[in-house]
Amino acid sequence: MSGHSKWASIKHKKGALDAKRGKLFTKIIKEINVSARMGGGDIETNAGLRTVVLKAKAANMPKDNIDKAIKKGIGGMDGVDYVELQYEAYAPGGVGLLISALTDNKNRTAADVRSILNKGGGSLATTGAVSYQFARKGVIAYDGEDVDFEALFEAALEAGAEDVTNDDGAIEVLTDTADFEAVLTALQDAGFNQISAEITMVSDTNVTLDHEHTGKVLRLIDRLEDNDDVQNVASNLDIPADFEMEE
Template sequence: MSGHSKWANIKHKKGKADALRGKITTKISREITIAVRMGGSDPTGNMKLKLALSKAKANNIPKDNIQRAIQKGAGALEGQSFEEITYEGYGPAGVAMMVSCLTDNRNRTAADVRHVFSKYGGNLGATGCVGYMFQQKGVFAVSKETGVEEDDLMMVALEAGAEDIKNEEEGFEIVTTPDTFDDVEKALADAGIEVEMAEITMIPDTMAELSAEDAERVQKMLDVLEDLDDVQDVYHNADLPEDDEE
């Protein structure tokens, strides 16, 4: 799930990964396979593959699973043919949502996603109905436990082309454009700065403030969407309390 707090997201995703290890492995393996089919098996110059491999490492996906996914993408092994689809719509209280999917059956996935939107009082819309509310950005999370000083981090990141650095309670959040993502990642690595999380995601221009009741409904809907086999990620503009995402 992609909301406004990267630290809440890290806790949320790690918790779900521990509880749903098999499902997480399947989803990331699909992502790797698609990335290889689209851009080849060399992560150099293949941003999708590079990010998928980074996600696999962060979630402790076994090397055998990663290798099989790469081989499927390269055509060395037989496998299902998946396609990328993004559904857009509104959840409870008018929260904007973009649901990123990888599927081998478009009709099944559309029906599953539509059912969740309907069940929780949302509505699926046409492509582009909420997409204009989000911007694609690169995001790095650096824990304060690494001991890095804010001034040093700012110097490294900004000189490499980062747009912004946010000082949050648990760590620093570095925001880049997709084009400067690689440069910032390399600069951080060269400086010996350990990154807790790195991803290219969709960041909302504005956040929707919710009542406690609506926030609970939105969180339940997000959890159900993320549990669908074909759903890779859900981007939204709900300003959810961090306690609800841990």
């Protein structure tokens, strides 16, 4: 399986998608707040906000929630000043992690991330040690039980996607960041309903581990993403097709 596949790993954990949805909404709202504050509330002129709104809609966030988040961002978010941070780290087995965060307290977030890594058998890496293995891409995920892969494959490539993968029913469409919005819109217009859609970091080469260490890495990623300040964790873990996450 593709190392960047968050949806692929979620499929191995029963009920995980629904359980994470509430926290996901909270984190997307924070992204909308920051994007609106920095570039204004008009999605036509604020490309960053437009991308986050697409992510929110793909996650089925209600329009009222999106509108309120934009208004809060324009209004200054009650004096809260968020900064973007990125940590590079290693998980067990030498798996590379890129940890993205939005925080109003850099010291707190740094301490939390370091603590979670240490407890999960990971460690912080020096700047540049991990990031060179990743590229920024658009990733649109689909459940193979709900879509026809061949039809999606053809429609995605026609719309300008770079690649389409199908790993054990976890389908992902990869795009250049410049083509993300056009490809997502074209596939939605063609009747394909995505699980998620976002611009994120995608690994060029992946690390394959045994099942025990794969489980350790996935549990570490889960604990990192459960932190309120951490927005996203990208990894170069290659999940075996026959891997099953222990409950």
